[in-house]
Amino acid sequence: MRLTRRQGLLAATASAALGALPVQAAAPKKVFRMALVAAETGFDPVRISDTYSRLITSHIFEALYAYDPVARPVKIVPNTAVALPEANEDFTRFIVRLQPGIYFQDDPVFKGQRRELVAQDYVYSFKRAADPKNVSPMWPELEEQGFLGLSELRAAVAKGKAFDYDREIEGLRALDRYTLELRVKAPRPRLIEILAQNDLRGAVAREVIEAYADDTHAHPVGTGPFRLAQWRRSSLIVLERNEGYRERYFDGEARDEEGRRILAQLKGRRLPMIDRVEVTPIEEEQPRWLSFLGGEHDFIERVPGEYAPIAFPNNKLAPNLAKRGIQHFRHQAADCAFTFFNMEDEQVGGFEPHRVALRRAISLALDIDTEVYRIRRGQAIHAQSLLLPHTTGYDPQVRTANGEFSPSKAKALLDLYGYKDRDGDGWREHPDGRPLRLSYASQPDNYSRRFQEMWLKNLKEVGLRMEVVYGQWPEQLKQARAGKLMLWFLGSTANYPDGIGMLQRLYGPQSGNQNYSRFKLPEYDRLYERALTLPDGAERASLFRQAQRIQVAYMPMKVHVHRILNDLAHPWVVGYRRPLFRNEFFHFIDIDLSKLPA
Template sequence: MTLNRRQTLGSLALMPAALHAAPEADVKPEKKVFRMALVAAETGFDPVRISDTYSRLVTSHVFEALYGYDPVARPVKIVPNTAVALPEVNADFTQFTIRLKPGIHFQDDPAFKGQRRELVAQDYVYSFKRSADPKNVSPMWPELEEQGILGLTELRAAATPGKPFDYDREIEGLRALNRYTLQIRVKAPRPRLVEILAQNDLRGAVAREVVERYGDDLMAHPVGTGPFRLVQWRRSSFIALERNPTYREVLYDGEARDDVGRELLARFKGRRLPMIDRVEITPIEEEQPRWLSFLGGEHDFIERVPGEYAPIAFPGNKLAPNLARQGIQHYRHQAADCAFTFFNMEDPQLGGFEPHRVALRRAISLALDLDTEVQQVRKGQAVRAQSLLLPHTTGYDPAFRSENGEFSPAKANALLDLYGYQDRDGDGWREHPDGQPLTLEYASQPDNYSRRFQEMWLKNLKAVGLRMKVLYGQWPEQLKQARAGKLQLWFLGSTANYPDPIGMLARLYGPQSGNQNYSRFKLPAYDRLYEKVQTLPDGPERQALLREIQRLQVAYMPMKVHVHRIVNDLAHPWVLGYRRPLFRNEFWHLIDIDPARKPKA
């Protein structure tokens, strides 16, 4: 039978849709996109010029350090990253020889003029020297300087203002012995140097060609060897990264030491990393919008569920039934971190070592109700801190107790009375011992979460007759002010970068003033202990020195350590494989997205 044109077209319209579909080989799988919010805005993505957690979350996925952490091992285990193996170390921990894996390449970038650029040992020599270049004003330079790399401090000191830094000058302690071999030599024993070298976010390799091409705009042009590359950035508004197409073959593997690790390894072992295609990040500082964006599915994951929503999301620390029915996953974790207040030791109101100034800081510490902070402000998601040592780090003892963790308005009032802080004019507020007005200036942000801390401070200090006013500002700007010594006191958080507690101890080390030592605390006795702790292997002698450091912090109170936070993360059911890292930021390359579990639009 012959069909006319109308019959033919009609018959084709009735054909099954499958007959019109493209061949199966041409159907592209749905892109796996991971979306999350940051609790504060980033500052940029040049590893030597950043220190904030939010920027480092990005750089940890773009750049690669020599070493990293086993993705499943708990307790943690340091493993080679771009290196072939752990360093070859001499007997006194002063020489480290590291061999790189050949065949690792930087992501493609115009700086390389169309050529594939292999990672070599000289890239790490150059990257470490960038931290020493005064022009970069690296906040993490003191950490590297303290390692005592032979010739590096002298190279920095020889820099002439207004002239290019001499990156080509050879130094004894930092050498590329050949294309793939790096040697580091230090002045004094550094038994834990490998922990410094296991930070993708800060110690990842940067190519010289990239720095020379982008110059001062490098913060917006991170180019590394890691699993992701930056593809979009609207400052303080939106960040997007995509899978690095030139990333080498890296397979999911590890040493499982607990049930969670064994489950992850059984599920993902042998999978090529990264498992997702794209990451999108939006800074949302206010708690309610951040929480609602997660509940509404705009974000796949919420890190550090705001304390206000803890009783709703996980009453009694158990996931709420309505969230469990949606398949939402709850991850509760005692973080290796703390929230602390630093007191500016150079401030004329409350700084200095005179007995009455020490008494004022200790009285402020005793006046702060940490139980209220834990239970009411943080909704039970923290534990009181007793010192500056952090959970999961060497030397931390949960049974240790000190005045740092004590709440006693009676003792605070007695100290203030004893050292002459009296209310002489009857207005309800104490004055300095010389009769001058006393007003404490508390730096904070204008969001709702910060206001709850402000209210606690105002109430607690009023109870002991101390007047306080709040100075509002944005977090990145206040960080700059803190480093410049322009804030009297500021309340913020800190997270351990590695198992050694030295990162937190550095916050009171004199030479770190203006960097990690926001309080500008300069006490020779403390500095000597700090320097000795650097040289000793872990053991009873080092532990005794850590105890003495704890006592000095409590005695002089240059910082009040409030709490160690308990972190609660939530993920929608389509996010697979998440486990909060202990001492690193990176996890995007270790998770997967199951599009089949996502609700259809």
């Protein structure tokens, strides 16, 4: 006989309680189960960039600051810090004071002793991103903050020296056990947004990293509300409550109806409220959808577009699902789906007019209406540039050539710059007569195949031949960073409210990291660097508009859409609200055991 979810929980709890005192039974465990859209890559904060791994690390590690769980517009609040940073007038020196009495999760490395979080742990953690040995994809973002002495410390390694973690630098110092001083070369008025990323900027303990140096991905030890209990790569991730987590209670600043509802339910509850999280990567849409419907998972994020007409026809939850008490969360994401062109590729790269014309013609040939209404089933809006909703610089009224669909203009542009079919085989060649074959990187799942079909059809219409190169997502990411892909279609989500995060995608020094296009234009780099130093205002907004125009003019990336995300949860999931600029939410939800199927 197969037990229901509720019966299974009670049976497991009763079994676990047999060795306990007979006078008091253990409380039923609260377990949250969900599926990931793609497999993780690992759990070392300085060595990851993918959303799927970062979902996990954001619950294990803790940054100095975090986001209020209910506030909209978003609000940054102290996390392990006592208060917001104390900054000087020109935002080049910051003092951060840590809360005493925060401890790392238990680990054999600590030999049975409690290990307190101290200011030096953040100094060490930031230095790890600078250590070339770690090949951190997030190093360029940290480098551009300009911490005094940090780049010089990294440069010493190139001269044949080992990275010296013990060398004190002016930009990152522990003034005492709980006080951190940060100094930067130029004004950084939004530095706090970099310090509010649990997934990437959480503190690690040096002794843990040194003990597990051969496989730091598999041994994440932080101060967060959960610890990694089990990991079967690309198959199962299990988190369990950190029993040593400090006293922390749900609270927030509710500014809208949904926020007030959640706060009324959960205010004052000790975090985390659940005991265990089980995450399973399921890349194919149908099994992921069926696992949710069947109750194997409590929650499904990013409901596949194929099932949108079934789950929420006309963007309203279907009656059969509403009858089951299923909850629908619809959200305009601060993200985009985009295709990058490798600017160093001999087929599509370069700044010569005919190369620019080829990329712009490809952009014009892509029927984004097909993507929005047929593939995504209306769960996206057309993108006009690389600027993202909910971030600085985004204007929903702007219209650009990035959002234009015109096969006739694409053909005319190709003809004008010499891309013609010279041998009569139906496919255009380069202006010098060389064969032209586009190579589109993709994944071997059904959802990705629908995009491949759109590309093949649209490009064929304008006489461009394309082949598809298959690979798993983590492998494609490695290839993209190494500059070995010609074209790749993927998504990007904002890490923080400042729109400059997406502008990094075209910043020259980010080539091989966030700048998959390997786009290098001095004019763009100068305006980007200027925008880093300015406070929000008219001058900075003008720079964002210039960056937008450069992206559209040179087309190193085609930004397709901004996605509308639909999440569903069973009725026993309490308090969920999709994060905007953070990944973490496991410790902000509860499981109502009384609502589990009997």
